[in-house]
Amino acid sequence: MTRKSGDASRSTIRDVAARAGVSASTVSRVLGGVYPVSAATRGSVMRAVRELDYVADARAKAIAGAGTPTLAFVLEDITGPSFAYMAHGVEREATRLGHLCLVCSTEGDVRHELEFVEMMRAQRAAAVILVGGTADTPAYRERTRRMADSLASAGSRLVLCGRPPLDPGAPVTVIEYDNEGGAHTLVAHVLARGHRRVLFLGGRADHTTALGRERGYLAAHRARGLDPDPALVLHGDFTRDAGHRLMRQALADGLEFSAVVAATDMVAAGALTALHEAGLKVPDDVSLAGYDDIPFARDLHPALTTVHVPYEELGRLAVRTALEHTPGAPDEHLLLGTHVVVRDSVGPGPGPGPVTA
């Protein structure tokens, strides 16, 4: 009989006070918990609260100085597995630290990004986390620098998570992982197995994540004194469909290669089925490797060798580092390591001379 009445108007602290026969301040104090209140008063207040099903308005609390802090993260598309893992890490750590979590998808549109950051600043978010690579142009650096400054001047903090750092001095926390290093190690492994012509299925040509991995690909070659054929690096985006399309195209074009390294496991997945469709066996006819180590990589056939990225950890660190940052302290820049996980998709390279795949 606790009558949660259908009064469509939420009740205020004054309603509770009136019903309990005390003042609003007393209600506030009972609910606050620390201030000494007699048991009788507390009882009647609590009863009124229960009867009215009252919850204090979080926005009002926030404005008055109490209130749950909020943290925002902005990403391109939650649907990409690596984004999802970062988001998960962010969300977990945020709630562990007692923060609420606002999320926005930009769908890759820079204007949305700007709008969102502005909204988050209006929300007085404790930190705004920008997730995922992007085109690292002067325009990017300037725009982002401006965001960082205005966030900082509002007492908030910008975090770049898996995104290129700004010029020194920008009030920004950067958490990256080693795209180039991971790709270098991975490609070195492929090269060590005897492959000489390895196709690289990259991402968008200006995207930092893609670029980092591409640099690793190149570096691994050069470290062996090899000079990769420019025709062997292709660009698409980080989707399964792009991988599929690029691979078909490469095959149709008669490109010669004995192994393919995809910039992403998703891309690798698409490439793998294109290979299968062409009647090629992996790794017997051609080897394949990915990047990200999403859970599915194990279930591709053959199981995909790839490089593991601690995405969830990345997200967790992003929020922890951002929230621990004290205004005066130096800006942090973390670079997380990656490691390649060898599975079954890369086999030995061809014997003497390259093979026509």
Place this chain on the structure above:
Amino acid sequence: MTRKSGDASRSTIRDVAARAGVSASTVSRVLGGVYPVSAATRGSVMRAVRELDYVADARAKAIAGAGTPTLAFVLEDITGPSFAYMAHGVEREATRLGHLCLVCSTEGDVRHELEFVEMMRAQRAAAVILVGGTADTPAYRERTRRMADSLASAGSRLVLCGRPPLDPGAPVTVIEYDNEGGAHTLVAHVLARGHRRVLFLGGRADHTTALGRERGYLAAHRARGLDPDPALVLHGDFTRDAGHRLMRQALADGLEFSAVVAATDMVAAGALTALHEAGLKVPDDVSLAGYDDIPFARDLHPALTTVHVPYEELGRLAVRTALEHTPGAPDEHLLLGTHVVVRDSVGPGPGPGPVTA
């Protein structure tokens, strides 16, 4: 030289007013946009705004009646592909409709769910969307009913998205999709190919999504006058690892079956590699089907036949329906259809007599 000074204290509307030499109300009005203000006044206000890099506090606006509405969604784990797609739909539609989006992961803990809903009520969220199946116990119905009521009495609205409906009369919007029907059609297809002993790799035994699919499995059998062996339905959870483990176990136990239907594509993926590891060929030795049609399903080898669920649409509808709901109107209950997409993973069944897989 626009001096975005490092003054760590965000400026208030009064600061802007002072700098522009007008009153706070005037600033509010020029920022509001509608009220007539002379060009000169507007100019100086805007300049002050720019110089101070001022953004109005969204919480204060909200409390005063203006302000961006917010919408919250609560799910178990953003990392599951189907959750991610629903989340994406929710987020897109929410921002399209000018709402901010709060997200919480419960990690499957009911207490978290309660806490979150309470927080969202405090945030005065326009709607709270609970995403994903759960155990449909009397406790669930009562608890959720209570949430619905208290949300409703606060002028907000509870939405159940892919989650079992409550008893009639609860102020709730329900958007479901047809788990049972999809599974029925899928299993009917498997049966039609001549399979008679089909293993079902289900989810948690009390989970509504899992249960719905299991009912479909059963119903498809009965519709053919078949009586499935109870030993053929196994329970785990909706992860790749569960699928892998269950499949190994089934194989180790010497269960007889010629096809396996997994409650989820993730489960199917794990099962597939277990099958491969055991040296079994799909679909030659055993057929396999999944549920969800995640993008990866196409890249499994063989490509997985599965049932497509319009997850993103589900999320979009959830927010649209919730936000369009007017307090007096009847509660809506939508049931979205699914369809099976036939690919390569289920082949013809065995000849006379079951095969030992």
Place this chain on the structure above:
DNA sequence: TCCGTCGTGGGAACCGGTTGCTACCGGCGT
């Protein structure tokens, strides 16, 4: 020239909370 009106801007109340300061109460010591 005088008055009505329109265009503008300011004052103050209000949104729903929190909290510093003050006042009242009863109980205790001497």
Place this chain on the structure above:
DNA sequence: ACGCCGGTAGCAACCGGTTCCCACGACGGA
């Protein structure tokens, strides 16, 4: 019996906005 003190509760100011209502100045028409 009186004064002091500690424990409680209320008043009012404040957080950062919005908006109702009113006043003031300039302008045009009679």
